[in-house]
Amino acid sequence: MAVSGAVAAVVENREWYIACYAPKGIPNSDHLKLRTVSFSLSENSIPNGNVAVQILYISIDPYLRTQLSGLHDGLSLPQLPLGQVIRANAIGKVIRSKDTNFSEGDIVTTYMFPVAEFCFMPINWLQKINPTIGITLPDYLSCLGVPGLTAWVGIEKIGKVKEGSNVYISAAAGGVGIIAGQLAKLKGCRVIGSVGSDEKAKLLKEECGYDDAFNYRVETDYDAALNKYFPNGIDFYFDNVGGKMLEAVLNHVNQGARISLCGMISEYNKVWTEREGVRNLLNVVGKEVIMQGFMLGSYVNYFEDFRKEMEVHLKEGKVKSKHKIYNGIENFLESLTSLFSSSNVGKVILQVTP
Amino acid sequence: MAVSGAVAAVVENREWYIACYAPKGIPNSDHLKLRTVSFSLSENSIPNGNVAVQILYISIDPYLRTQLSGLHDGLSLPQLPLGQVIRANAIGKVIRSKDTNFSEGDIVTTYMFPVAEFCFMPINWLQKINPTIGITLPDYLSCLGVPGLTAWVGIEKIGKVKEGSNVYISAAAGGVGIIAGQLAKLKGCRVIGSVGSDEKAKLLKEECGYDDAFNYRVETDYDAALNKYFPNGIDFYFDNVGGKMLEAVLNHVNQGARISLCGMISEYNKVWTEREGVRNLLNVVGKEVIMQGFMLGSYVNYFEDFRKEMEVHLKEGKVKSKHKIYNGIENFLESLTSLFSSSNVGKVILQVTP
Numbered sequence: 001m002a003v004s005g006a007v008a009a010v011v012e013n014r015e016w017y018i019a020c021y022a023p024k025g026i027p028n029s030d031h032l033k034l035r036t037v038s039f040s041l042s043e044n045s046i047p048n049g050n051v052a053v054q055i056l057y058i059s060i061d062p063y064l065r066t067q068l069s070g071l072h073d074g075l076s077l078p079q080l081p082l083g084q085v086i087r088a089n090a091i092g093k094v095i096r097s098k099d100t101n102f103s104e105g106d107i108v109t110t111y112m113f114p115v116a117e118f119c120f121m122p123i124n125w126l127q128k129i130n131p132t133i134g135i136t137l138p139d140y141l142s143c144l145g146v147p148g149l150t151a152w153v154g155i156e157k158i159g160k161v162k163e164g165s166n167v168y169i170s171a172a173a174g175g176v177g178i179i180a181g182q183l184a185k186l187k188g189c190r191v192i193g194s195v196g197s198d199e200k201a202k203l204l205k206e207e208c209g210y211d212d213a214f215n216y217r218v219e220t221d222y223d224a225a226l227n228k229y230f231p232n233g234i235d236f237y238f239d240n241v242g243g244k245m246l247e248a249v250l251n252h253v254n255q256g257a258r259i260s261l262c263g264m265i266s267e268y269n270k271v272w273t274e275r276e277g278v279r280n281l282l283n284v285v286g287k288e289v290i291m292q293g294f295m296l297g298s299y300v301n302y303f304e305d306f307r308k309e310m311e312v313h314l315k316e317g318k319v320k321s322k323h324k325i326y327n328g329i330e331n332f333l334e335s336l337t338s339l340f341s342s343s344n345v346g347k348v349i350l351q352v353t354p
Numbered sequence: 355m356a357v358s359g360a361v362a363a364v365v366e367n368r369e370w371y372i373a374c375y376a377p378k379g380i381p382n383s384d385h386l387k388l389r390t391v392s393f394s395l396s397e398n399s400i401p402n403g404n405v406a407v408q409i410l411y412i413s414i415d416p417y418l419r420t421q422l423s424g425l426h427d428g429l430s431l432p433q434l435p436l437g438q439v440i441r442a443n444a445i446g447k448v449i450r451s452k453d454t455n456f457s458e459g460d461i462v463t464t465y466m467f468p469v470a471e472f473c474f475m476p477i478n479w480l481q482k483i484n485p486t487i488g489i490t491l492p493d494y495l496s497c498l499g500v501p502g503l504t505a506w507v508g509i510e511k512i513g514k515v516k517e518g519s520n521v522y523i524s525a526a527a528g529g530v531g532i533i534a535g536q537l538a539k540l541k542g543c544r545v546i547g548s549v550g551s552d553e554k555a556k557l558l559k560e561e562c563g564y565d566d567a568f569n570y571r572v573e574t575d576y577d578a579a580l581n582k583y584f585p586n587g588i589d590f591y592f593d594n595v596g597g598k599m600l601e602a603v604l605n606h607v608n609q610g611a612r613i614s615l616c617g618m619i620s621e622y623n624k625v626w627t628e629r630e631g632v633r634n635l636l637n638v639v640g641k642e643v644i645m646q647g648f649m650l651g652s653y654v655n656y657f658e659d660f661r662k663e664m665e666v667h668l669k670e671g672k673v674k675s676k677h678k679i680y681n682g683i684e685n686f687l688e689s690l691t692s693l694f695s696s697s698n699v700g701k702v703i704l705q706v707t708p
Contacts, residue, residue: 074636242635261639277631281596282428285615285647292645293638 013039014329015116018080021070024271026340031068032086032333039118041096050120051102053092055113059141060326060335060348061175064088065268074272075263075295085114089146091129091137092121093353099123107131109140117329117352134315138323142347143310146296147175150262151238152306153299155183158260158292159236163188166230168249170216171240171265173200173322174339175347178208180238182319185209189236192229194245196342203345207320217342222248233257241266243276250283261293269340322346327354367393368683369470372434375424378625380694385422386440386687393472395450404474405456407446409467413495414680414689414702415529418442419622428626429617429649439468440686443500445483445491446475447707453477461485463494471683471706488669492677496701497664500650501529504616505592506660507653509537512614512646513590517542520584522603524570525594525619527554527676528693529701532562534592536673539563543590546583548599550696557699561674571696576602587611595620597630604637615647623694676700681708 014036022031041052064086066075080086090113094106101123102108108126113119129140142148154176155161167184171177172193181204184191193204193213201213212229219225226234226248233254239246242264249259267275284291313319324344326335328351335350368390376385395406418440420429434440444467448460455477456462462480467473483494496502508530509515521538525531526547535558538545547558547567555567566583573579580588580602587608593600596618603613621629638645667673678698680689682705689704 074634074638074640076637076640246635247631261635263639264636267636272634272636275633275636277601277633278635279629279631280428280626281600281615281632282618282621282626282629283430283647284428284645285617286428286430286649288647288649288652290644290646291638293640293642295640295642298642 009042010038010040011118012036013116013118015085015114016329016332017083017085018068020082021068021079023069023071024274025269026337027065027068027333028337029333032336034330034332041118043096043098045120046096046098047120049099049124050122051094051099051108051126052096053108053113053119053121054095055090055092055117055119055352056107057091057137057141058113058115058332058350058352059089059145059147060332060339060350061089061146062263062265062268062339064336065339069271071271085116087112087114089113089141090352091140092119102126102128107137111146115329115332132311132315134317135311138325138347138349139314139321141349142175142323143179143314143319143321144307147347148179148310149299149303149306150176150296151180151183152310153294153296153302154238154260154262155180155187157299157302158294159184159238159258161187161189161236165189165235166232166254167191167236167238168226168230168234169193169238169240170245171195172204172210172213173345174240174265176262177238177240178204178322178346179319181210182208182313184236184238186313186318194225200345203322208322216245223251226252236260239264243267243278247276247278247280250278250280250289253283253287253289255287257287257289259289259291261291262295265340324348326350328352363396364392364394365472366390367470367472369439369468370683370686371437371439372422374436375422375433377423377425378628379623380691381419381422381687382691383687386690388684388686395472397450397452399474400450400452401474403453403478404476405448405453405462405480406450407462407467407473407475408449409444409446409471409473409706410461411445411491411495412467412469412686412704412706413443413499413501414686414693414704415443415500416617416619416622416693418690419693423625425625439470441466442469443467443495444706445494446473456480456482461491465500469683469686486665486669488671489665492679492701492703493668493675495703496529496677497533497668497673497675498661501701502533502664503653503657503660504530504650505534505537506664507648507650507656508592508614508616509534509541511653511656512648513538513592513612515541515543515590519543519589520586520608521545521590521592522580522584522588523547523592523594524599525549526558526564526567527699528594528619530616531592531594532558532676532700533673535564536562536667538590538592540667540672548579554699557676570599577605580606590614593618597621597632601630601632601634604632604634604643607637607641607643609641611641611643613643613645615645616649619694678702680704682706
């Protein structure tokens with residue numbers, strides 16, 4: 001429910017909760033359900049140390065799916081208790097505050113917003129956003145949010161890429177990949193991406209500075225494709241998909257290559273015993289490869305370094321953002337499952353409040 | 355042929371060469387053949403800058419097999435040209451020399467000895483050995499040779515183990531594993547090994563200081579075994595086998611665990627597309643694991659550091675060597691294939707000359 005003008009004392013608040021686990025397959029409306037609850041915004045209802053927030057934009061990221069399987073999964077994230085509202089990185093607007101540090105109208109963000117229209121939120125979980133010229137609110141969830149920091153960590157801290165490095169990025173038009181490729185280009189690398197449509201490949205080349213890009217649905221022999229696009233081998237692979245693509249890459253790595261692993265979108269809808277096995281790990285020995293996994297939580301201390309750097313890139317137009325915006329809280333499930341269909345370009349964001 | 359007393363001018367020299375490639379399976383006498391060639395030891399026959407050497411001991415290592423497939427393999431080692439004599443790390447005795455720096459009777463070693471009874475060898479490829487009290491010639495091929503340096507690099511440079519680290523070593527009674535475990539114990543780690551017989555497990559516990567060891571042929575549910583032996587998870591895995599064991603380990607790694615990959619004995623007799631796929635690499639993400647492959651050639655600059663340290667350990671009895679000695683050049687093939695049968699304890703060495 002949208003709130004305009006003066007905030008009502010009680011609103012109808014729609015929120016998404018997990019009704020049953022989806023151990024495999026794409027989650028559907030059996031697993032994730034929307035419910036409407038009455039939500040009192042009266043001053044007395046606001047817990048001490050909290051503010052009332054109307055949620056504006058929610059970041060839709062693949063890791064959310066891994067909290068819905070009900071199984072201990074590779075990412076080791078806690079599974080959501082049944083009946084509980086899902087939580088995600090989001091941006092909201094303070095609509096009622098008893099705290100002198102937060103005013104009505106303040107724009108705030110945290111990783112722990114519920115996938116809902118309204119909520120109370122502890123003020124010490126919130127960071128304020130002062131939108132700068134050229135940086136839109138969705139940019140704070142993409143370039144300056146989870147995917148931006150993920151891309152930065154992979155390129156800077158894991159890949160340690162250098163000028164001239166041959167860099168390959170899978171899911172390159174996705175939220176992470178589209179930023180990672182641009183950061184690698186700024187480092188002077190040769191950057192090739194793989195994507196799920198010709199349109200995306202065109203976009204990466206024409207708008208995002210990629211040296212080349214290919215459609216893995218057309219060039220289905222990954223080994224031949226990598227041979228073609230990497231005649232001098234791969235120095236750094238930013239893996240976003242896992243499975244068969246990771247295996248193909250291991251046949252094309254250079255001596256001392258690095259591989260960052262931060263998620264494997266091709267594998268999230270399978271239980272681990274049904275996932276694609278990687279059969280050629282012996283190449284990791286022969287080419288002395290370093291494969292390193294990372295979770296963003298371990299790199300939050302770099303956030304300020306990252307933010308300063310990325311804000312400059314955004315203001316100077318050196319990194320361009322691409323967003324796929326879904327509208328309305330009722331479309332959360334659709335926006336989440338779209339991540340697995342290769343149908344989006346750029347970061348998927350759900351706009352909750354216009 | 356053994357040479358005793360004065361060296362004959364011409365000897366019959368037996369040598370092993372590759373007759374045809376073995377892309378998969380255990381190599382047999384179709385692939386590796388023994389031939390006898392006349393070998394002149396007269397002074398005029400010795401090339402300038404060479405000495406004549408009688409080979410005493412040959413180090414039998416799994417990587418040798420990977421040079422016989424005729425395929426570009428994971429280890430990226432060059433394939434032996436058909437008809438060529440195999441080369442290996444070995445120890446020999448100088449039996450004729452025109453060089454003032456080498457005398458008859460000098461004991462020498464190099465990684466490039468032919469698998470033969472006699473050879474000429476460029477003097478700048480040779481290192482002299484001055485056997486010290488407590489260090490036997492076979493020790494120079496085990497603790498102080500390829501497997502010793504491999505174990506040291508894995509523990510020191512890749513694993514970076516610390517006091518109290520939970521360390522798991524597969525093929526733990528093999529040439530590399532038996533040393534790696536002892537080095538990890540000297541660092542104060544808790545060390546568990548897996549082996550192919552109860553007898554080997556007993557040996558590791560009673561003679562090599564392992565905290566525990568299990569027989570993977572009896573405890574065939576690796577996942578259950580690792581659960582039992584690593585109630586607090588694995589901090590460092592020294593992988594010598596690959597395949598299913600590596601996969602099982604990835605279900606038991608701790609946050610920030612390290613895995614060193616230096617060879618995968620379970621996989622060498624298969625072409626890569628038939629190898630066991632590792633399906634749970636998503637754990638590398640969730641637990642932020644670093645998997646690092648290495649080839650010994652990249653660490654030869656550490657050899658002196660390693661040698662000094664290992665010589666002290668050997669003299670003080672802190673590292674014990676175990677050797678399985680095969681006798682006679684004619685048994686090279688048997689000694690090589692024995693590596694894949696889990697039948698040996700410790701380092702496999704072929705004694706060419708008594």
